[in-house]
Amino acid sequence: MKLKSDCRKRSLPTYLSSHAFVICLFFFVAAPVWAQTNYLRTLRPDGVELLPPPPAPGSEEEAADLAEARAVFHARTPAETTRATKDATLSFALFRPAIGPFFELEKLPKTDFLMQKVKKEIQPAITLPKDFYKRKRPYQMDEELTLGKPEASFSYPSGHSTRGTVYAMVLAELFPQNKDAILLIGRNIGWDRVLIGKHFPTDIYAGRTLGRAIVHELLANKNFQQDLAEAKEELAAASARPTSDVLEGVK
16 A cells, blocks of 8 residues: 555656646647637527528428519519629628728728628628528529529528628728618628529528627627727728828928
């Protein structure tokens, strides 16, 4: 028993030393992860909890949803088709008509950082309910609704509608004086997906709901608030720059 006790005593420093090394290694590896300034908590908001299920397959509700998708698709104009195809790119430049020609993100690094980070972080919140409900797209139920290339992801909720809502609401925070025009573009980005047969109307409505929930989470995050404030300062300076340059030239 004594020998066993002595062995334990002698091994204790070694035990502590090895564990101290493991702990230090953990902090070294984990530090970069903890240092990340994420805007959203993991899988928050939870679209499965937040959103009602899409219309059940074979239900009257699904039939009505498909009937509206068909009506919108076949009634679209050439101009609407062109707009919808352009809006499908989800480029931030789509909002330039509502904001102004100076809205060039390549010249606005802090604003670009904010928007690109939002773009990246919201994807899991969109993917979660899509992969849970696994809803088919309209053109998979009616080949006459096929236009352009097929989509790899599921239909509900609409990712474009979600992103259009999020991008518009964030930009409306940056440009409150242009809020209505910005939000309209965001709504169109979603609805245009019905025009070209990629989504049902209910997909679009669910996307708007999810998008608003995402922005609610963003606005409650201190890291987002800080980056938003810095972007606002950058935009204020950029909008004032032409006047400053003119005055400087007069001197």
